[in-house]
Amino acid sequence: MGKLIDMVKQKFGRLTVKERASNDGTRARWLCICDCGKELVVCGKKLRTSHTRSCGCYRAEVTCPQQGKANLKHGQSRTKGYARFHSRVREIAEIKQRPSWANMDKIREIYVNRPEGYHVDHIIPLRGKTVSGLHVENNLQYLPALENMKKHNTFKGI
Numbered sequence: 225m226g227k228l229i230d231m232v233k234q235k236f237g238r239l240t241v242k243e244r245a246s247n248d249g250t251r252a253r254w255l256c257i258c259d260c261g262k263e264l265v266v267c268g269k270k271l272r273t274s275h276t277r278s279c280g281c282y283r284a285e286v287t288c289p290q291q292g293k294a295n296l297k298h299g300q301s302r303t304k305g306y307a308r309f310h311s312r313v314r315e316i317a318e319i320k321q322r323p324s325w326a327n328m329d330k331i332r333e334i335y336v337n338r339p340e341g342y343h344v345d346h347i348i349p350l351r352g353k354t355v356s357g358l359h360v361e362n363n364l365q366y367l368p369a370l371e372n373m374k375k376h377n378t379f380k381g382i
């Protein structure tokens with residue numbers, strides 16, 4: 225048996241070596257954790273030669289993004305594309321929840337006069353689990369940014 229190179233805690237691309245796995249014949253193999261959270265066993269040589277750099281999620285994201293979307297649970301929130309998509313979803317929700325009688329000037333005024341460090345918050349969330357609020361001037365309030373993030377679209381009743 226050749227000299228065993230200890231690779232625990234080393235990082236290769238998205239993979240972090242967690243522990244030694246059972247050999248594949250005479251080849252040392254390692255249990256790795258991918259940045260996306262998936263575990264897989266990789267032959268040490270493939271790691272060192274950069275043959276294997278992720279569980280497959282990298283290829284899924286880069287080569288076939290459409291397919292990758294279905295496979296991925298984590299990691300998307302860090303991409304710009306996701307942020308754009310997310311704000312678009314929000315925009316659509318706002319348009320959908322805006323009745324014809326909503327005072328657009330008033331709503332605009334609320335957004336324009338927003339104090340520094342505050343978010344414009346929907347008192348009743350537009351896409352809440354149990355209730356859906358309207359995108360109207362009297363469903364808007366200023367919330368400190370931090371508090372708004374904590375609230376996370378939950379409505380606990382008034």
Ligand SMILES: [Zn+2]
Pocket residue numbers: 238258259260261262278279280281282
């Ligand atoms: Zn992965």
